Amino acid sequence: MDDLILLKQASVASEDSTDLFENDVLVENGVIKAVSSSLNASDGTRVIDAKGKVLLPGLFDVHVHVREPGQTSKETIRTGSEAAINGGVTGIVAMPNTVPAIDNGGMVRSVLEIAGRDSRVEFFTTGCITKDRKGKEMAAIGGMKEAGVVMITDDGSPVENPQLLRRAMEYAREFDLPLASHCETMHLSGAGAMNEGKRSYKLGVPGIPSISEEVCIARDIQIAAYTGAHLHLQHVTTARGMELIRRAKNDGVKITCEVAPHHLIFNENDIVNYDTYFKMNPPLRTEEDNEKLLEGLIEGVFDVIATDHAPHTEFEKKQQDFETAPFGITGLETALPSLYHHYIKEGKFGWDLLVKRYAAEPRRILNLDQVSVKEGSRAELVLFDPQATTTFSQEFMKSKSPNTPFLDKELQGSVDLVVNGEEVLLDRSDGAA
Amino acid sequence: MSEPHKDLLQIEDLNKDEIESILAAAQPFKELFKRSVKKVPTLQGKTVLSLFYEPSTRTSSSFEVAANRLSADFTSLAVASSSVVKGETVLDTVDTLGAMRADYIVIRHKKAGIPNLVAEHTDASVINAGDGFHAHPTQALLDASTLYDVFGKLDFSGKKILIVGDILHSRVARSTSRIMTMLGAEVRVLGPGTLVPPGRPDKMKKFKNYEEAMDWKPDVVYLLRVQFERQGEQFFPSSGEYHSVYGLNEERFNKIKDEGVWVMHPGPVNRGVELADSVTTYDRCLINRQVENGIATRMAVLYWLKPQTFQQDG
Structure with a gap:
């Protein structure tokens, strides 16, 4: 696991605004360290090109x-x-x-x-x-x-x-x-x-x-x-x-x-x-x-x-x-x-x-701690690519069971990256910058 | 266009031409029955297997006679009493039948859609002999064949058919009303408010009582069997009350006789419930004709369908 991840030019979603705001987001040791229009990567940072992709909690x-x-x-x-x-x-x-x-x-x-x-x-x-x-x-x-x-x-x-x-x-x-x-x-x-x-x-x-x-x-x-x-x-x-x-x-x-x-x-x-x-x-x-x-x-x-x-x-x-x-x-x-x-x-x-x-x-x-794409929040992040598509084949799905009406159907959008604290749980992003 | 199908699952799968082909094919078989030798060699060497998960006398024996008269080998599996109770699924049984190289599987089941499921898993032709409340296509075809005899043509335009009784639980009502409508007839219904569901097709108008229904001047009154065995709950107070409100009692029967209305019933009849005893001796009561035409129509269906198993002959 990289201790530092920098998502460049992500379209950040929040519950407070209908608009997406393009920002760089820096994750350090499982916490969102900074959200800003332009962040520079220090050595050893994994940089992900998130342009055109939606970043949400x-x-x-x-x-x-x-x-x-x-x-x-x-x-x-x-x-x-x-x-x-x-x-x-x-x-x-x-x-x-x-x-x-x-x-x-x-x-x-x-x-x-x-x-x-x-x-x-x-x-x-x-x-x-x-x-x-x-x-x-x-x-x-x-x-x-x-x-x-x-x-x-x-x-x-x-x-x-x-x-x-x-x-x-x-x-x-x-x-x-x-x-x-x-x-x-x-x-x-x-x-x-x-x-x-x-x-x-x-x-x-x-x-x-x-x-x-x-x-x-x-x-x-x-x-x-x-x-x-x-x-x-x-x-x-x-x-x-x-x-x-x-x-x-x-x-x-x-x-x-x-x-x-x-x-x-x-x-x-x-x-x-x-x-x-x-x-x-x-x-x-x-x-x-x-x-x-x-x-x-x-x-x-x-x-x-x-x-x-x-x-x-x-x-x-x-x-x-x-x-x-x-x-x-x-x-x-x-x-x-x-x-x-x-x-x-x-x-x-x-x-x-x-x-x-x-x-x-x-x-x-349920009175649980909130997470959001904001400075200081625990990093629970999803990067979603609206330009890509996903086909829900049995091979793609991780559930043991295939019983979905979307089986073998194609939908617009793709979950590219999932971060939970210090762990990157899923990485389909090929956008390493 | 009329292309033979692999399966007969529901009337909805047939277009008007296909229905007419099947009904036309049934006509020579009706003539055949007037001869002393009632058998043709059409399906010699072919195997018809019947799987009745619900008890039935007339439908299963009708298929048996139909298969025999086409010279097919007919075997019925008494599934209601055998392996089903041991936890074997319907598809397991069908696999076994596949191994027996059945060409036709005639199936009846209390759950809707079972024949559809089976048809996806076998090369044999599947004939739905009644599934839950869903469909009973050979009943619909034999009913249409019977009215073909009576009306003298396959165009039922301008004819009015009144279906009386338990529409909710009736696969006969669903299939027969569908075929009659396709052939041009108008179908309306009468029955207890509990048994005439609002989900039925919009054009199947509902009458409130017999008087209103008879004022419509139907050509045919089609009485449905009161399916006591399907009703886990109470839909009307008693069979006595059913008879007095919705049954074809003596008084209503007299009016029907006067007007020359045809009477049909898919059988078996609950005497004294759907109809009074005397109705069965009425010369325009078509109940026996329906049974007779059932054999010819089922022969026509077996003759018309094309099992995928035949292709193995090369």
């Missing part, structure tokens, strides 16, 4: 399934962290629906120990709200907090019993732990495998109606308002659900929420020939929802972008029919290029939004 994803322990044929903490690096993500928050589930302090410690050894990005874990995510008894929330969880969630399932959810919120509130909800009403979802509507009718696939999600969002908002706990709503997919959140936020309820890139980019009509790489829960909704969610993101209803990176083996996804195959797609490697390709390049939103929603706010809602 390392991205942070609050919703990632790394599948370890228990489902390591899908992903491990090591491969998950490598996938993150490949997509310019330098911090991830793992979901607790592992096997066994992360529902006590001991499990938290053992996962963090594996991560300490295997993760090359900042790694945080959540813990369950209820024991084994069964929705019957509260998990050891205090013990998990002490062991280091940053949030509690039964992700993958809702806490169906509203009284238990209320008690969990009241209890978690005192530990300053956000409670994250996977909003779904199981009686309404039934055996559904995709959004209920014209497309599900045509394909003959049982539908998951939008009300399944919206009814649960409404319920959880009311309980959050009543208890005063911090409620984080995961992967919101419907315009009506989003409007409920907007109203509650205006009323001062302590809520944060996330939107996933795939729910912005794709809709039910993209499900062609029962392609399971378009199957996830909550499902792809309608074209109108795509538009409304994008508006909501721009207007600030969504606090964060999060991928719900959900790896599954090729066998599970491609050797089974659409209804039987598990829900979930990967996202860590494709999030930044896909958001650039579809929105930033098209002028729908700027780099400031991306930095704010996928780097700054995710750390803020």
Whole structure:
């Protein structure tokens, strides 16, 4: 590792400005030493020509399934962290629906120990709200907090019993732990495998109606308002659900929420020939929802972008029919290029939004230290080349699983360089000056 | 243009010419059945394997008779009771069938899209004999073939078809309405609010009750089977109430008789639920004709499809 790195003429992005500012950025011993219009390299400095490339703080994803322990044929903490690096993500928050589930302090410690050894990005874990995510008894929330969880969630399932959810919120509130909800009403979802509507009718696939999600969002908002706990709503997919959140936020309820890139980019009509790489829960909704969610993101209803990176083996996804195959797609490697390709390049939103929603706010809602491309900040940096393209072939991707709708697709933009503190995690820049 | 396909998975894959080719091919087979020898050598040496993951009597035996009358070898695997329960996937089973050199695989499954998945993994022609709520293309073809007999032509323009019952869970409704619309007919629906989903095609207008539907003067009333076995939840209060509100009871039947409306049903019939007993003896009740045409139509489908396995003959 070079102790000194100088990025020349980088277009620096921040959450505060829609404009990019061209600057030289000097990194010394893992810290940003200087940001200035013209810096000279001293001896032994590695100089990288960053002209025309965007330099942004390392991205942070609050919703990632790394599948370890228990489902390591899908992903491990090591491969998950490598996938993150490949997509310019330098911090991830793992979901607790592992096997066994992360529902006590001991499990938290053992996962963090594996991560300490295997993760090359900042790694945080959540813990369950209820024991084994069964929705019957509260998990050891205090013990998990002490062991280091940053949030509690039964992700993958809702806490169906509203009284238990209320008690969990009241209890978690005192530990300053956000409670994250996977909003779904199981009686309404039934055996559904995709959004209920014209497309599900045509394909003959049982539908998951939008009300399944919206009814649960409404319920959880009311309980959050009543208890005063911090409620984080995961992967919101419907315009009506989003409007409920907007109203509650205006009323001062302590809520944060996330939107996933795939729910912005794709809709039910993209499900062609029962392609399971378009199957996830909550499902792809309608074209109108795509538009409304994008508006909501721009207007600030969504606090964060999060991928719900959900790896599954090729066998599970491609050797089974659409209804039987598990829900979930990967996202860590494709999030930044896909958001650039579809929105930033098209002028729908700027780099400031991306930095704010996928780097700054995710750390803020979890009360973690901020990083930015400013003097004195810890160096967590991503250099992105908007002129290059990336093809998401199986060889390119570092995740163990290939289940992404972008498989073998080409997107504009390329993650060229990823720096985390004193380590250069990824270097595809050929621009050595 | 009509090019033979490898598979028959859903009506959507066929254009109007192709539908007409298949239906035209079925006509000589109908004539054949009037002879004492009902068999032709067309598919001699070819193998038809049927995989029914859902119980069925009439569809599976209809395919069996069709294959036999074309002189193909027919074998059915009782998958519902064998290896499936041991954890073998559908594709594992299909691999096994590949090793058995099947030329045609006839498949029925409770999950939508299974035939599509299978078709991608085999050179054999895959014929969808019903997948979940999705499609039942040979039923649609035999229904069209039956109305071809009745109307005397393949252009159904100006004809009105009323489908009654459980649209939500019905692959028959999806496939049959599609083919009828393609051939020019207008299709509308009547059924409990719980079973007529808003996601259906916009042109399939919904009636509120029988009176309103009969005022539309349909040429055909197509009754769907009430699929009690598909319903894990309650969609209407009781079969008695279904019969009184949506069933073809004696009173409604009398009106239908007076107006000479054709009656169809994909079978098997729940007597006293979808229709009153006396309907089956009505001279414009086409239920038996549908069964008979099922064999001829399935022969036409086997005859029309082109398995990739044939290419190995060089």
